[in-house]
Amino acid sequence: MAYEKLGKEIEKLIEDYRMSDEIRRELELTLDLIAESVGEKPKPETQLFRVKSSSKEDVYYTVVKGTTGKWTCDCPDYSYRKKECKHIKEAQEVD
Numbered sequence: 001m002a003y004e005k006l007g008k009e010i011e012k013l014i015e016d017y018r019m020s021d022e023i024r025r026e027l028e029l030t031l032d033l034i035a036e037s038v039g040e041k042p043k044p045e046t047q048l049f050r051v052k053s054s055s056k057e058d059v060y061y062t063v064v065k066g067t068t069g070k071w072t073c074d075c076p077d078y079s080y081r082k083k084e085c086k087h088i089k090e091a092q093e094v095d
């Protein structure tokens with residue numbers, strides 16, 4: 001399928017150029033929108049999870065499960081360590 005090929009190409013670009021997580025997330029979400037608009041839903045699809053911060057009131061983090069199965073989070077912990085944070089683990093439990 002054309003979309004899957006495009007998705008793989010873009011994933012390769014993301015890896016090659018070590019894009020920031022912000023750009024990666026934007027690209028993954030954009031890919032999702034493209035897939036929707038052409039009536040092709042990739043499997044596995046990008047999934048979004050909202051996870052409440054355990055230390056801060058009224059703070060939620062967005063955990064994204066990408067089309068390649070890679071998990072990212074927009075919390076400071078993940079941004080700094082680039083490793084699975086507690087929000088990702090929480091999202092994985094409900095996935």
Ligand SMILES: [Zn+2]
Nearest residue numbers: 073075085087
């Ligand atoms: Zn997190």
